[in-house]
Amino acid sequence: MRCLNNSRPPRGRRYVNLLAVPAILVWAAVAHGHGEGSGEDKGTVHAVLDPLPPELSELRVQLRRTLAPQLLVANPTGKSLVVEDETGRPFLRIGPDHAEGDLGAAAFHRTNALMAPGAIPAEASEDPRWAVVEATPNWGWFDLRLRTDSVDVPDQVVDSGKTASIGTWSLPVQFGDTVSMISGHFEYRPDANGMIQANVADLGALQGKAMVRAMPGSSRPGLFLSYYGDSPLTLMGEQDEPFLRFSQQGVEANRNSPTWATVAPAGAPSYVGNDNGSEVLWARISGGSSYGWIEPRTSYSGRVENPSQPGLVKRWQIPIQIGDSRSQIQGKSEWFPIEPEADKGH
Template sequence: MMAAISTRRLACAGRCFVLSLLMCMCTLANAHSGHSDNDDATVRAVLDPLPASLEGVRVQLRRTLAPQLLISNETQQPLTVFDDDGRAFLRIGSGDVEADLGAAAFHRSNTLMAPGAFAADASQAPNWQIVEPAPHWGWFDLRLRSNDVAVPNDIQQRGKRAQVGQWRVPVQLGDERTAITGRFEFVPEPQGIPEARVTATGPLASSTLVRAMNGSARSGVFVSYRGEQALLVYGAYDEPMLRFGDGGVDVNRHSQTWQQIAPAGAPDYIAGEGADWATVSNQPNYGWVDPRIGFIDEVAATDESVVLKRWSIPIQLGEQRATIDGITEWKPVTPLAKAE
């Protein structure tokens, strides 16, 4: 019988993870202080669209100090994740997450520092334990690391985004074997970045903090609402998407925009008409990725700030319809000099 890991053990694991993360930050800072011919910071893992057989499973790829896969499985079947030798080391679903503590792949991908502490051939007898009481999990899968991905000289000299490799994580949902796949892309040093900015908030000006969230092509909006009337935010298809009130923030699970942007662990999209509200925050504050304000197209080389797009997000405050308006600009950046 599979036993659950104790709360004390989970807390200890959490403290160890934080310590490892801090140690890794120092290690990475030292490792990247020098120059290399193929700086792996210019090669990124990118997630492919999921196969139809994984319908109901939500997968995100996040880049922090290393690529991290985040999975939420609300289906009735467990999602099993395999290492390159075909040994299962994670089962996500059926209300919890189980890990094979005897599998080296689990330990080597559980924290950033783990690959240096656990050898690839250090696996022992299977030892399945519950490690999370909900069907959500994230891990730093080594197959997404770009350190050993070579970038041909002609691609570097061309200075354009290009595919330079592929990655694959074998999985099984129920009885069907498939894979989560992606590619490695060479990304040249940016000559600038798109930056979104809120320019007008209409009737929200006196009661609400509205800010654009930047940092990637998938820009977003953060709203902190302190008004007395209900605030509705409409999606890209003019459908009710978010509802702010004193008790927190709700999302319309029938929103087509929510289907595109829902983060792992959030209420799932459900096809349907009208509104089906579910809570996403117990406070009247929420931030979300919004496809209306991001910019993913190429920008012609320019040394000056230019407006890439103007955007509006429809809202309704009580009975009053209005918009949150803004612009997304191109901001040139000066490349940092590399140490020789």
Template sequence: MSLFSFNPSRALARSLGAVLVTVPALLLAHGPEAKAVKARMDSLPATLKGINAQVQTTVAPQIVVANDSAHTLDILDAQGRSFLRINQQGVQADLASPAWYRSQTAARGVPLPKGVAQDAEPRWALVHKKPHWGWFDPRLRTDDIKVPHQVEHDGKPARLAEWSVPVRFDGEASALAGAFRYEPLPPGSFHSRLTSDATPVAGVTVGLSPGTVPAVHIHNQSGKPVVVADAQGMPHLRIGPGGSFMNTNRSNGEPRWVKVAGGSRYTWTEPRATFGALRAPADVIEAGQRARVASWSLPITVDGKPVAVKGVVDWLPGEQIAASGGHH
């Protein structure tokens, strides 16, 4: 992941890099951006000077934070326990905290490793050397937010409910906060899909869950390591055997793998599988037809041998989304 320039656009997610998550491939056909309820962040309080934060919708609402200050930012769970620390030394995670594992997934009912419990002794580990991170916070889930019939009928943006994530900054209590908003759907959306074989080699399957930033899902039953490189060509993620691991050595030396999940499945949000702008070209929108606007590929190896993982990005007009049941 590289330090990102903080702009309210998809470029933030691209420059942040592939934020790792562990979510099964059971998501909506057109992703969360086909929903009219969005989690949005309010302006940060003045006390959080040096902190940049934003909500990005990937497979679900996701908070991304950069800490450019000299102080430590602690992210607290619903019970007030810190599970993430972001400072100039990088990002630390409490591997004994249930919230650490739940914050990597957009799914509910995450199985917790042995020794992980709300009252367990903290076990801090460095998971990233740069002071920025992204996570799926359960407090931003939009599933249960209801849109009043009159609001939907009026078709105008409306603030429906509030959300808040408590933090400590330099030891002082504060919060990342915002609202759940009803926002009428745009004239269409981008839809990323795979064009390469879903089983590139025996025992390895690849899937894609669409969203503003799509999520790539790999299930590795081959008994051989699957390695995903980052945008600079450095080993970034290893899936199996024995779980999923993140490389915390961002220099040119040997990878230093830190286990981030058990099992043979892993999913990460992948900015390289997006279109490079917020809107399709004007002629594509005016045509009112599904159209291919980009193609992409990922550097993935199985047991050291490159495999083809490729896809395209299509523009879907709003009428096609509505016909498929994408509205909230």
């Protein structure tokens, strides 16, 4: 299986979907609800992507966990990938030249719009109205079949305190003339007692020109940067797009940056976006030379293999440009176990 680079997902419009639908589970028992955003304190449920079948090996597919499970697909082939909804109706066509959405299909809007639950019911579909939604053969969407909010966890799984597979999900697709499936499973992961801490390891060309520190956070750690160089400094986003710019005039954010769309704080200039993603739209966010922001590339939401021991879980890079020169900030994120209160003193 060919996987996408986690730091550069395929370009495409990103929308958040807050709807939830029941998942078809392998387990049938009296159970607890433990979705990713459920607030339960014993564990969480994650959607996991299984290896692609051989007939889909030319695709690049990634499952990201943001505000909801998000599938990202890049199709570099000369064939079209058609994705079907729960009723078997096609609502996405990715490739060979661009990505198309069926604007008449409720599934297209339900997986790509920020709305209150029930704002667009599943039966609201109309006649097919296909339109180009992305100029490249890439697309990302929040498929409701991957949502974990309504996934139930059996009592015996919670009580075991161990990671367990508790159900499956699947998306029917057609790749060229071949009918296939993108599939995965739901995995219950008990909460580990500990925290992820990011650290800056190498400033690259910023050495002597800036102070960069990692700001700890529960699930969304950030970075703080104070710049005192002469030439403008540009930090690149997750898709290598201009993201933040530091100069003697202050700090600016690119309102067309998909990375800014995910981290912009309340009250800051909002994400605008454009069709080709190439135009830069700077907006001042600070009159000084320092700024702190949530940095998704420093976070880690995967499984900690040995939660009782500290260890490295991720290395990360932030590409930068100073004047015409490219470099990068490098860092690492580590797991540190925390001794439960009840165990202290024993």
